Every structure is written in C-alpha cells, then in structure tokens.
Amino acid sequence: MSSxxxxxAQHTIAAPEAAAPAAGDPTVVGVPTFVVGSxxxxxxxxxxxxATAAGASIAIIMTATGIGLLIASIWAASLAQSAVAAVxxxxxxxxxxxxxxxxxxxxxxxxxxxxxxxRTQELxxxxxxxxxxxxxxxxxxxxxxxxxxxxxxxLALLLVLLGVANTSTSLTxxxxxxxxxxxxxGAYLFLGAMSAATGGKPFPLGSPVIR
Numbered sequence: 001m002s003s004x005x006x007x008x009a010q011h012t013i014a015a016p017e018a019a020a021p022a023a024g025d026p027t028v029v030g031v032p033t034f035v036v037g038s039x040x041x042x043x044x045x046x047x048x049x050x051a052t053a054a055g056a057s058i059a060i061i062m063t064a065t066g067i068g069l070l071i072a073s074i075w076a077a078s079l080a081q082s083a084v085a086a087v088x089x090x091x092x093x094x095x096x097x098x099x100x101x102x103x104x105x106x107x108x109x110x111x112x113x114x115x116x117x118x119r120t121q122e123l124x125x126x127x128x129x130x131x132x133x134x135x136x137x138x139x140x141x142x143x144x145x146x147x148x149x150x151x152x153x154x155l156a157l158l159l160v161l162l163g164v165a166n167t168s169t170s171l172t173x174x175x176x177x178x179x180x181x182x183x184x185x186g187a188y189l190f191l192g193a194m195s196a197a198t199g200g201k202p203f204p205l206g207s208p209v210i211r
Contacts, residue, residue, distance in 0.1 A: 026075040028197055030088045031190040033068025037061045037095055038183035045160065045176025047169075054102070062099035066092055083142070090135060094128055118164060125161035129154060144206030145189060152182035 040057035043049045049057065069092035076085035101124055104110045105117060112120050136150040156178040163172030192203030 024075065024079070025193055025197055026072040026079070026081065026084055026088065027189065027193045029075065030069050030072030030084075030091075031186055031193060033065050033072070034091060035183050035186040035190060037065030038179055038186060040065075041098075042176045042179035042183060045179060046173050047176075058099050058102055061095050062103075066096040066099060069095065083139075087135070087139075090131065094132075097124070097128075121164050122161060125157055125164060129157040129161055132157060140209040141211070142208055144208060145185065146205070147209055148206075149182055149185050149189070152178055152185065156182065 037060055040060045044054045044057050069088045073085050073088035073092055076082075076088060101120075105112065105120070132150060133154045136147060136154055139146050139150055156175045159171050159175030159178060162168065163170075163175060188203065189205075192205070196202040
C-alpha cells in the first residue's frame with residue numbers, strides 16, 4: 001500500500017474577511033437632539049418660561065442634547081466623517097458647558113461672587129460667539145443650509161451677549177426668536193436626513209458659498 005503525502009494547501013484555513021465598515025448617518029441623532037435643546041433655550045430666552053422654572057430646559061439640554069450630540073460626534077468619527085464629528089463635538093461642548101454654567105451659578109459651585117455673575121455670563125457668551133463664528137467661516141464649502149444655520153446661531157449668541165451686557169430684555173428676547181429660527185432650520189435638516197435614511201430623497205440644501 002502506497003502512502004500519500006498530504007497537501008498542505010488542503011489544510012489552509014482561509015483568513016476571515018475584514019468586517020465591513022459601520023454605516024449610517026449620525027445627523028439623524030445629532031440634529032434632533034440639537035433641535036430639542038434649541039427649542040428649550042428659545043422658550044427661556046423669550047420669557048415663555050420664567051427664570052425660576054428654567055430647570056426643565058437644563059434637564060433637556062444637559063441630558064438629551066448634550067449626550068445626544070456626544071453620541072453623534074463619536075458615531076461620525078467612527079465613520080471618518082471628520083467635519084461632521086467636529087460640528088457635533090463643538091455643539092456638545094456648548095450645550096454641556098451651558099448646563100454646567102447655569103447649574104454652577106444657581107448653586108454657587110464655582111464660588112463666583114454676585115458682582116461677577118454678569119461678567120461670567122459675558123465671558124461664556126463671547127467665547128462661544130467667536131468659536132461658532134469661526135465654525136461658520138469653516139463651513140463655507142458645505143451646502144448653504146449649514147452655513148445659514150451656523151450664522152443664525154452666531155447671531156443669536158451675539159444678541160444674547162448684548163442683552164446681558166446692556167441688561168436689555170428686548171435684545172435677549174430677540175436672540176430667543178433667532179434661536180427658534182435656527183431650530184426650525186434644524187428641523188428641516190432632520191426631516192431631510194430621515195427622508196434619505198428611509199429610502200426617500202434628501203431635501204435640497206443649497207449650493208455652497210465657496211466651491
């Protein structure tokens with residue numbers, strides 16, 4: 001009886017195929033959580049909710065908005081969508097720091113004297129106005145709807161900053177109405193993203209300012 005030599009190739013184990021990259025659209029999480037926080041903030045700024053009852057807005061902003069945007073940012077980063085991750089990460093920072101500021105001032109967590117509260121609010125608003133303004137310039141190559149959105153956010157922050165600095169309720173309320181405008185635009189972006197995610201056509205977003 002002749003013996004045969006086993007062919008090593010017959011026993012070769014095929015290497016597992018690389019896992020397919022995760023798919024999806026982080027905006028379906030990031031945009032609606034941004035919108036709900038914006039509506040809550042707008043209701044406070046316009047006086048619909050008195051300052052003594054503003055805790056409800058902080059509950060929404062700190063949890064749903066802040067955490068939702070953080071999740072969307074991580075999701076976008078996992079898809080190598082750097083610009084989307086940057087946008088959601090920036091706004092996660094804004095909303096979470098806003099909640100921390102309000103809670104800190106309310107409960108005196110930071111040891112800020114009463115005489116310095118207004119200056120502290122001005123510092124917060126000025127810092128974020130400058131950053132969101134910079135973000136607006138950085139997104140001129142994106143569809144126009146995004147540039148308009150960020151420009152409206154910058155305008156709202158500027159109006160609230162001027163309202164705080166000048167103790168002007170009218171300027172603060174005007175800033176609140178601008179918040180409603182960009183919340184409405186955010187709702188449009190969300191509906192467009194959901195349309196595309198469910199097999200429909202995305203909504204038109206306009207041509208970029210810079211091609």
